[in-house]
Amino acid sequence: MATPYAKLPAWADYGLIPLINLVVAFLVAGLVVLLVGESPIQAATLLIKGAFGSGAGIGYTLYYATSFIFTGLAVAVAFHCGLFNIGGEGQAYVGGLGVALVCLGFDTVFPWWINFPLAIIGSAAIGAFWAMIPAYLQAKRGSHIVITTIMFNFIAASLMVYLLVGPLKPLNSMAPQTRTFAVDAHLPKLDWLLEMFGATIRSTPLNLSFILALVMAVAVWALIWRTKLGYEIRTMGFSPKAARYAGIGEARIIVITMMISGALAGMMALNPVMGDQHRLQLDFVTGAGFVGIAVALMGRSHPAGIVPAAILFGMLYQGGAEISFMMPNISRDMIVIIQGLVILFAGALENMFRPAMQAAFASFSPRSMGMGTAKREGA
Amino acid sequence: MAQAAIELKGINKSFGAVRANRDIDIEIPQGTIHGIIGENGAGKSTLMSILYGFYQADSGEIFVKGQKASIHTPNDAIAAGIGMVHQHFMLVENFTVLENIILGAEGASLLNKGIAKARSELQRLEKEYGLEVDPDAVIEELPVGLQQRVEILKALYRGAEILILDEPTGVLTPAEADHLFRILRMLKDQGKTIVLITHKLREIMAVTDNVSVMRQGTIVATRKTASTTVEELAELMVGRRVLLQVEKGKAKPGDFKLSVKNLTVKDGRGVTMVDDVSFDVRAGEIVGIAGVAGNGQSELIEAIAGTRRAESGSVTMKGKPIDVTGTADPAELRKRGLAHVPEDRHHVGLVLPFEENENAILGYHDDPKFLNGAFLNIDAIRSDAREKIEKYDIRPADCRLRTANFSGGNQQKIVLAREMENDPGVLIVGQPTRGVDVGAIEFIHKQLIAMRDRGKAVLLVSVELDEIRSLSDRILVMFDGRVVGERGPDATEGELGLLMAGVEAQEAAE
Numbered sequence: 001m002a003t004p005y006a007k008l009p010a011w012a013d014y015g016l017i018p019l020i021n022l023v024v025a026f027l028v029a030g031l032v033v034l035l036v037g038e039s040p041i042q043a044a045t046l047l048i049k050g051a052f053g054s055g056a057g058i059g060y061t062l063y064y065a066t067s068f069i070f071t072g073l074a075v076a077v078a079f080h081c082g083l084f085n086i087g088g089e090g091q092a093y094v095g096g097l098g099v100a101l102v103c104l105g106f107d108t109v110f111p112w113w114i115n116f117p118l119a120i121i122g123s124a125a126i127g128a129f130w131a132m133i134p135a136y137l138q139a140k141r142g143s144h145i146v147i148t149t150i151m152f153n154f155i156a157a158s159l160m161v162y163l164l165v166g167p168l169k170p171l172n173s174m175a176p177q178t179r180t181f182a183v184d185a186h187l188p189k190l191d192w193l194l195e196m197f198g199a200t201i202r203s204t205p206l207n208l209s210f211i212l213a214l215v216m217a218v219a220v221w222a223l224i225w226r227t228k229l230g231y232e233i234r235t236m237g238f239s240p241k242a243a244r245y246a247g248i249g250e251a252r253i254i255v256i257t258m259m260i261s262g263a264l265a266g267m268m269a270l271n272p273v274m275g276d277q278h279r280l281q282l283d284f285v286t287g288a289g290f291v292g293i294a295v296a297l298m299g300r301s302h303p304a305g306i307v308p309a310a311i312l313f314g315m316l317y318q319g320g321a322e323i324s325f326m327m328p329n330i331s332r333d334m335i336v337i338i339q340g341l342v343i344l345f346a347g348a349l350e351n352m353f354r355p356a357m358q359a360a361f362a363s364f365s366p367r368s369m370g371m372g373t374a375k376r377e378g379a
Numbered sequence: 380m381a382q383a384a385i386e387l388k389g390i391n392k393s394f395g396a397v398r399a400n401r402d403i404d405i406e407i408p409q410g411t412i413h414g415i416i417g418e419n420g421a422g423k424s425t426l427m428s429i430l431y432g433f434y435q436a437d438s439g440e441i442f443v444k445g446q447k448a449s450i451h452t453p454n455d456a457i458a459a460g461i462g463m464v465h466q467h468f469m470l471v472e473n474f475t476v477l478e479n480i481i482l483g484a485e486g487a488s489l490l491n492k493g494i495a496k497a498r499s500e501l502q503r504l505e506k507e508y509g510l511e512v513d514p515d516a517v518i519e520e521l522p523v524g525l526q527q528r529v530e531i532l533k534a535l536y537r538g539a540e541i542l543i544l545d546e547p548t549g550v551l552t553p554a555e556a557d558h559l560f561r562i563l564r565m566l567k568d569q570g571k572t573i574v575l576i577t578h579k580l581r582e583i584m585a586v587t588d589n590v591s592v593m594r595q596g597t598i599v600a601t602r603k604t605a606s607t608t609v610e611e612l613a614e615l616m617v618g619r620r621v622l623l624q625v626e627k628g629k630a631k632p633g634d635f636k637l638s639v640k641n642l643t644v645k646d647g648r649g650v651t652m653v654d655d656v657s658f659d660v661r662a663g664e665i666v667g668i669a670g671v672a673g674n675g676q677s678e679l680i681e682a683i684a685g686t687r688r689a690e691s692g693s694v695t696m697k698g699k700p701i702d703v704t705g706t707a708d709p710a711e712l713r714k715r716g717l718a719h720v721p722e723d724r725h726h727v728g729l730v731l732p733f734e735e736n737e738n739a740i741l742g743y744h745d746d747p748k749f750l751n752g753a754f755l756n757i758d759a760i761r762s763d764a765r766e767k768i769e770k771y772d773i774r775p776a777d778c779r780l781r782t783a784n785f786s787g788g789n790q791q792k793i794v795l796a797r798e799m800e801n802d803p804g805v806l807i808v809g810q811p812t813r814g815v816d817v818g819a820i821e822f823i824h825k826q827l828i829a830m831r832d833r834g835k836a837v838l839l840v841s842v843e844l845d846e847i848r849s850l851s852d853r854i855l856v857m858f859d860g861r862v863v864g865e866r867g868p869d870a871t872e873g874e875l876g877l878l879m880a881g882v883e884a885q886e887a888a889e
Contacts, residue, residue, distance in 0.1 A: 227753050231737070231744055238730045244686050245719070245727045246742035247710025 008354075008361055014305055018298055018346060020353050022312070025345035029338040036329050043323055043330065050322025051315035055194045057322075059204025062190075063276070065307075065314030066206070067092075067285075069213035070268035071292025072310050073220045074261045076301040080224055081257040082237040087134060087149030088265040089289025090156030091127040095266025097163065098122030099273045100178055100280035104168075107185035115185050116208070119274055120267060127266015128259040130156060135258030139251035145258070153289070164282055177281040187275040207275030209267075216264060217303035223260070233257050265289060291339075298346040309346075316342065382445055384409040384541050384572035385430070385461075390439035392425055399425040401596040403439070407541075407589075412563055412573045414583040414604070417593030418616055418816045420786060423576045426593070427543050431463045432456040443541070462534025466546040468526055472519040476512055476529050477501070480536050497536065504535055508565055523673070524555035531562070542566065543574045548582060549842070552671045553876035560586045578616075580609045592616055617817045625824045628832070630852040633662035635698075636836030637683070637805050642692035642703065644678045652678040654860035655692070660805070665827065665837040667851030669844060671879055675860035676840045677722055680807050683838075684719040685709040686727075696805055713742055718798035720791075722809030722840070728794040731783040735773075736764035738782050739797050767796040772822070788819030795826060805836045812846060824850060844872060844879075 008017070030040035051061045071088045078085035085091075102122040106115050134148035164176040173179075187207040194206070224230040236243040236253045243250060272284045291313050298312075299305030320335030345352070383406045390403040399422045407413045417423050428434045430441065432450040441448050443459045450456050456463070470479050477497055486493040501514050512521070512528050521529070527547060534542055544563075548556040563573050563586055575587060583590050584604060591601040592615040600615050637660040644653035653675040660666045670676050681687035683694055685707035694701040696717060701707050709719070721727040729738050740749050740760055749760050764778035771792045773785070782790060791811065798806065808827065812820045827850060831837050841847050847854055854866045856878040864878045 222754075226755055226757070228744055228750055228755060229753065231755060234733070235730055235741065238732050239726055241723075241727045242730050242741065245684075245709060245721055246744070247685075247708055247713065 008358060012357065012361065014300060014302065017350070017353060017357060018300075018305070018309075020357075021298075021345045021350060022342065024353075025338075025342045028345070029341050032334070032337060032341075033330065036334070038327050038329050043327065046323045046326050047315070047319035049319075051319035056204050057318060059191070059194055059206040060318040061311065061314040062210055063205040063207070063271070063314070064317040065310040066210040066213045066271045066275075067268050067288040068291050068295045068310035068313050069217060069307055070271070071265055071289050072295030072299060072306040073213075073216055073292075073303065074263075074265035074268075075292045075296035076299065076303070076306060077220060077224070077233075077264060078257060078261040079296060079301045080230075080237045081233045081253060082240070083135075083138075083254065083257060083261075084146050085131065085149055085258065085261050085265075086146055086293070087131060087152045087262070087289070088268075088292045089285055089287070090149070090153035091130045091262040091265035092268040092285045092289050093153075093156045093160055094130045095123035095127040096269035096273050096280050096284060097160070098124070098126035098266060099269045100168065103181040103185035103274060103278075104178060107182035110184065112184050112186060112188065116187060116274075119185075119270055120212070123266040123269045124263035125266070127269075128263040131258040131262025131265070132255060135255045138258075139254040157283075161282065164280065168280065178279045181274070181278045185274060186278055187270070205272075205276035207271065209271040209275050212267070212270065214307070216267065217307050220264070221303045229256070265292070268292075294343040294346065297348075297350060298342075312342070313339070382409055383407060383442070384444060385574075386442040386445075387426075387430070388440045388442070390426065390429060390441075391437045392429060392434060393437055398596050400429070400436070403598055405591055405598060405601070407572060407574060409444070409572050410567060410570050411588040412567055412575060412586055414587035414590035415574060415576045415593060416578060416580065416583050416590060416612060416616060418578060420816065421593040421616070422596040423593050424545065427463070427545060427574070427576055430456065431461060431543065457537050457539070460538060460540035461543065462537060462539025462541070463543045464527065464530040464534060464545065464547060466549060468530055470518045470526060470529060473517060475515050475517055476521075476532075477514045479518060479529060480514075480533050482533075484537060500536060501532065504532060508535070508562065508569065510535075510562065522555075523550045523671070524552075524558065527551070527559065528562070539571075541572045541574070543576070545576045546578070547575070548577070548579065550672050552880045553844070553872065554880045555671075556582070580612050583612065584609060594618055613817075625821075625828060625849050627828045627850075630664045630831065632664040632852070633834060635659050636662045636696065637838065638695045639683065640693045640695075642679070642682060642694065643690045644675070644682045644687065645690050646678065651690075652860050653682065653689075656857075656860075656862050658855055658862060658865075660836040660838050662804075662836050663831060663834045664852040665831050665839055665850050667847040667854045668838070668840045668857055669847045669854055669875055669879060670842070670857035672842045674857045674879075676857050677809065679857070680719070680722070680809050680838065680840055684717065684721075684807055685712050686719075686721075709742065710745060713801075713803075714745075716802075716804035718801060718803035718806045720794050720798050720806070720808040720811060722813070724790055724794050729782050729790060731781070733782050734779050735768070735782055735785070735793060736761045736778040738793055739764040739767055739778070741797065743797065743801060767793075767800060770800075771796040771826075786816070787814040788816045788823075791815050791823065792819065795823060799826065799830060803835065805838070806830055807838045807840075809840045810842065811839070812841075812843065844875060848872070848875070 033040040033043045051057050071092060074088050075085055099119045099122060102115060102119040106118065130152060134145050134152055137143040137148050138145040168178045169176060170179045187209060190206045190208065190210060191204065224234065232248045232253055235246060235248060236250065240250060268288055273280055277284065295306055295309045295313055299309040316339050320338065323330050324332050324335055385407045387403055387405045390400050392400040403426060415423050425434065429436045432453045432455050435451065441450055448459050450459060471482065477494055480501065481493045481497045498514055505511055510528055510532055512525055512532065518526060518529065547559060551559060567573060577583060587604045589601060590604050590607065590612065591598050592612060593599065594616060640657050642653055642656045643651060646652050656679060658666065668676050678687060682689040682703050686709055689703040691704060694703045696715060701712065725731060730741065749756055761778050768776050768778060773789050773792045773796065782793065785793065811823050811827065815823065827837060839847065839850060848868060851868055854868065854870060854875065855862045856864045856875060858879060858881040863881065866875065
């Protein structure tokens with residue numbers, strides 16, 4: 001996204017500022033912990049230990065991070081086109097339908113390594129379709145995409161409830177979920193990956209879709225910065241007028257971008273549905289679509305920022321569960337508050353410390369910055 | 380001489396490493412018109428923004444009528460009796476004159492008292508200064524000259540004794556500008572002090588008592604206007620002798636390259652902006668379109684270049700039609716040899732956050748030489764950008780630098796290099812030197828003449844009458860969406876000025 005600020009060195013822009021924001025978020029969170037009468041130091045230790053202290057902890061952290069990488073990339077791609085895709089939650093939800101249909105249909109027909117690419121296509125296609133409708137309405141009718149994508153989250157939820165208590169539910173079952181997939185529709189676990197680093201574990205939900213998420217991060221980078229389509233997306237995102245001048249079709253780019261965004265969000269469903277639960281359940285997305293917004297903001301819409309930001313949120317999910325288990329005073333809601341503070345400082349207030357940083361950098365290395373804005377203001 | 384209305388002592392202001400104002404000392408006597416002149420980026424606007432409280436000086440002192448003033452916000456400035464008329468008016472378009480004047484000084488939560496007070500005060504100001512304007516007219520229905528008058532009234536209503544005008548004539552016809560100068564002289568006679576910021580030397584000579592010249596953040600000279608010349612001021616501004624007139628040979632016009640017939644264009648609200656316009660541009664000539672900003676020139680070139688739909692009419696380029704009312708596509712027109720330097724380079728011609736090399740292919744990114752299949756050929760793009768940087772002397776010579784970090788003149792060169800180097804048959808240029816420093820203007824003008832001499836058809840739109848007159852082989856004048864006259868390059872400024880103001884050709888001849 002274009003910022004009205006002078007340029008900082010890249011390492012400060014992408015490394016230092018998010019770090020400062022994060023530290024402040026944790027300091028404020030520490031105050032809240034103090035307020036309920038627990039020790040913030042102890043809570044922080046539990047958080048870190050819970051997330052990274054054991055093989056199982058790391059497995060869970062990366063499992064959550066996998067979902068957030070997908071949804072974070074989805075939001076980031078739309079950001080580059082100047083679109084705010086709030087609909088990642090719904091797109092991921094219906095993406096689960098794509099995974100489930102493939103798995104239910106072929107789990108006794110094909111081996112997993114054929115079912116996996118089919119499920120990728122299924123989830124991406126349905127996610128893309130779900131994003132395409134708001135995109136079309138934005139491009140052709142001017143309906144604001146923020147509003148329509150939010151509405152489509154609700155439509156997705158209603159649709160899935162209908163399917164899971166109706167057509168997709170096995171006969172005589174009380175639970176609103178599909179039958180469990182056969183083993184050939186289970187994604188391989190990545191326990192070996194953790195064991196390579198010397199961790200001993202019983203079982204974690206970390207699965208092959210983590211690797212797919214990393215591949216997608218590289219693919220998104222290449223798409224945005226190395227392809228003609230990415231060039232057109234960025235042009236549209238920075239300046240629709242310049243895009244029109246360059247002969248870039250506005251409607252076409254909006255629809256294509258949103259379909260890519262929706263496809264990425266849809267792929268998120270592979271992780272829980274095919275990788276862990278092995279069945280399609282109600283509400284399996286559990287807010288990952290919204291966390292993706294924070295991840296994209298914090299990662300500054302760059303895959304190299306999104307992956308660490310997703311791991312950070314994975315850590316908060318996993319470590320947070322640990323804290324609420326060990327510290328009875330700190331409920332699950334407290335974890336949500338901490339996550340909220342991180343989103344607040346890293347996302348909404350991401351530029352709060354920027355002017356001060358710029359002043360600091362200007363006094364240390366005056367030549368590296370400030371030229372552009374000063375020239376314009378001095379005119 | 381009377382007491383100084385404003386005195387600035389040792390003002391310094393830096394933005395990062397750029398020192399926009401350096402040790403500025405200036406004294407503006409009460410009851411005078413003081414001109415501040417300098418190129419874009421010389422620091423004029425920064426200095427006035429400090430005086431009006433938009434910026435804080437890093438060091439230095441401001442005295443208003445001998446009293447040390449601390450001005451931190453525009454409200455402080457207003458309280459100290461300083462008013463400002465901005466280059467871009469700060470008026471609410473769909474409010475009436477009265478509503479605009481009390482805006483920010485409403486007095487109470489109910490408006491009736493404030494309005495009544497403003498109405499009587501307005502009548503007084505009208506009588507005193509001859510600033511007539513209908514208090515109940517809606518702003519957007521007023522001509523630009525009157526809107527500016529409302530800005531002046533707004534400042535006076537707030538008790539301004541010192542009036543700063545930032546580039547006030549940019550949007551005015553020559554006649555409206557003359558009227559403004561009459562008002563300024565009248566205000567001076569009433570004891571007001573006026574600071575006039577401009578880069579137009581002629582205005583300085585016409586209306587000011589004293590003039591300060593700024594260059595690179597410092598005041599390089601202050602002169603009595605009566606004892607200086609245009610040439611001296613130009614030299615002081617640029618720091619070297621400048622050619623104010625471009626040298627060019629006679630045009631050798633060839634075949635028709637671009638023909639426009641009965642073109643009509645409406646804006647988003649359905650208002651006719653271009654009304655039944657017809658003209659031709661031939662190979663090897665520059666056709667200039669003169670006119671006050673907002674008389675349809677922008678819409679005209681946008682329609683021809685395919686970025687705006689026309690209502691009716693036809694355009695042909697090199698004998699083949701351009702579907703201006705339907706599917707004209709800028710990308711396709713570019714491939715057919717139509718290059719377009721848009722008026723607004725910041726939002727249209729360039730994507731400012733992009734690296735320079737990314738902007739050097741904007742609109743030409745479909746060209747196979749910049750692509751490897753679906754991927755961009757980064758090496759080809761950068762080496763092409765480096766060639767253009769070299770050829771057009773774009774500084775700094777760094778194709779990876781963010782475009783926003785180039786100066787206005789260099790940004791314009793990036794656009795020109797892109798549009799000219801593709802060897803187009805027809806070049807449409809809008810405001811080629813707006814916001815460009817004098818040195819770069821010379822270069823850009825030479826490039827445009829060179830295009831003409833290579834047998835290209837050039838259509839030039841500019842609000843700078845001097846530019847139109849010195850470059851064009853034929854001059855069309857637009858007023859209210861219509862072409863109201865065609866003149867040769869030897870037409871006088873007065874003649875063109877009358878046409879621009881909408882006075883009919885016959886009257887102009889009398």
